[in-house]
Amino acid sequence: MPRREAYDVIIVGGGIAGASLAYFLAEYNADVLLLERETEWARHSTGRSAATLSQLDPTDTVLELKVLGGRFLRDPPPGFSPIPLLRLNGTLTLYDQAGWQANRSRQPAVAALGLELELLAPDEVRARIPSLTDPEIAGGAWVPSDGRLDVHEILSSYLGGARARGVEVESGCGVTGFVRAGPRIVGIRTGAREVRARVVVAAAGAWNQTLAVWAEAAPIPLRPLRRCAAIFTPEHDALAPDAPLVVAEHRSVYFVPESGDLLMSPMDQGESPPCEPVVDDLVIAEGMERLALVAPELRARRVKRTWAGLRTFAPDLVHVVGEDPCRPGVFWLAGQGGYGIETSASVGRVAADLLAGRRSGLFDPDRLSPARVLGRA
Numbered sequence: 001m002p003r004r005e006a007y008d009v010i011i012v013g014g015g016i017a018g019a020s021l022a023y024f025l026a027e028y029n030a031d032v033l034l035l036e037r038e039t040e041w042a043r044h045s046t047g048r049s050a051a052t053l054s055q056l057d058p059t060d061t062v063l064e065l066k067v068l069g070g071r072f073l074r075d076p077p078p079g080f081s082p083i084p085l086l087r088l089n090g091t092l093t094l095y096d097q098a099g100w101q102a103n104r105s106r107q108p109a110v111a112a113l114g115l116e117l118e119l120l121a122p123d124e125v126r127a128r129i130p131s132l133t134d135p136e137i138a139g140g141a142w143v144p145s146d147g148r149l150d151v152h153e154i155l156s157s158y159l160g161g162a163r164a165r166g167v168e169v170e171s172g173c174g175v176t177g178f179v180r181a182g183p184r185i186v187g188i189r190t191g192a193r194e195v196r197a198r199v200v201v202a203a204a205g206a207w208n209q210t211l212a213v214w215a216e217a218a219p220i221p222l223r224p225l226r227r228c229a230a231i232f233t234p235e236h237d238a239l240a241p242d243a244p245l246v247v248a249e250h251r252s253v254y255f256v257p258e259s260g261d262l263l264m265s266p267m268d269q270g271e272s273p274p275c276e277p278v279v280d281d282l283v284i285a286e287g288m289e290r291l292a293l294v295a296p297e298l299r300a301r302r303v304k305r306t307w308a309g310l311r312t313f314a315p316d317l318v319h320v321v322g323e324d325p326c327r328p329g330v331f332w333l334a335g336q337g338g339y340g341i342e343t344s345a346s347v348g349r350v351a352a353d354l355l356a357g358r359r360s361g362l363f364d365p366d367r368l369s370p371a372r373v374l375g376r377a
């Protein structure tokens with residue numbers, strides 16, 4: 001239970017979004033309370049990701065946020081974590097003819113951000129990973145600075161750093177409603193208790209729209225989409241343990257070595273309410289079939305574990321960060337999509353700067369403003 005009756009900022013949700021904001025706000029010595037409904041940390045999207053930094057992105061704003069976020073994760077400030085947060089193994093994204101043309105035309109935008117990218121012809125792709133025998137591969141994009149993230153270490157380092165600077169962090173404490181004074185939200189309810197704040201941050205992942213309904217905030221259109229993943233043992237041990245993430249865009253499947261096995265996602269996007277999503281075995285089986293087209297040697301021998309999680313998107317696929325356009329006192333930190341871990345450091349910093357009334361020059365926060373998506377489907 002919160003120790004005090006009032007704070008400057010209350011953050012609702014202790015996934016990667018809320019935790020990163022708490023960390024960066026604490027740098028400003030802000031008076032902050034973070035509330036997480038579950039007793040177990042990372043129970044929802046944050047604990048269900050594929051744990052990759054994969055910077056190439058079709059949306060320019062997201063690409064930029066990933067590159068900025070990647071810099072922090074590759075080289076965090078002293079004392080942030082005693083162990084590395086990122087294990088470099090690169091990403092190889094594969095395209096068919098149409099996708100290859102589109103990707104090549106984005107080269108200048110990628111280069112302008114300083115992201116190292118090598119374009120590979122099909123024979124160069126196979127020289128790197130001989131099991132990629134799919135004849136549809138027209139080219140590959142190799143990003144060497146990508147890798148696998150230690151999500152639990154990143155989350156606990158954000159929370160630990162925030163606590164060390166005085167942020168109060170409570171798990172097992174759900175927000176059940178808001179306190180209003182005229183048009184303004186001035187606090188939250190948790191059960192029978194009221195706690196006041198200058199600003200309440202909606203960082204509740206797929207549940208942000210539930211919070212918006214309670215607050216009668218702007219109808220920001222956010223869609224939670226379910227995505228499945230599986231760990232499996234392939235028929236042949238054909239990939240080195242440090243092999244890159246392979247994203248076969250043209251077949252809608254990705255895979256990467258994971259503790260002696262392979263992690264695979266069928267890149268599905270099923271509409272879902274905010275919930276504990278259930279795995280669709282058919283979607284997993286279809287993903288395995290597509291993977292076998294990309295690399296027949298890697299056909300699954302045994303599926304060991306499957307799971308599903310929610311990825312929540314705004315209509316333009318860009319994060320939503322800033323004060324609600326209709327309801328003062330509510331601040332959105334939403335729409336982390338399929339990149340909430342890798343963009344946590346850049347987006348958490350932008351949100352903290354906005355709340356603290358600072359302009360760091362890192363990134364123009366207007367590009368993330370809630371108003372831009374109002375009225376869009």
Ligand SMILES: Cc1cc2nc3c(=O)[nH]c(=O)nc-3n(C[C@H](O)[C@H](O)[C@H](O)COP(=O)(O)OP(=O)(O)OC[C@H]3O[C@@H](n4cnc5c(N)ncnc54)[C@H](O)[C@@H]3O)c2cc1C
Nearest residue numbers: 013015016017037044045046050052175205309340341342
């Ligand atoms: C299969 C899959 C693969 C993915 N792969 C990657 C990847 O490789 N790289 C990457 O960067 N991202 C990836 N993602 C996306 C990433 O997981 C999300 O973008 C990110 O975790 C979203 O974080 P969040 O904090 O917004 O949401 P969440 O982690 O869901 O956190 C929201 C929290 O709010 C809490 N909450 C809700 N309502 C209340 C309330 N009323 N009161 C208090 N607390 C409340 C919830 O309990 C929850 O803990 C993947 C996602 C999936 C599903």
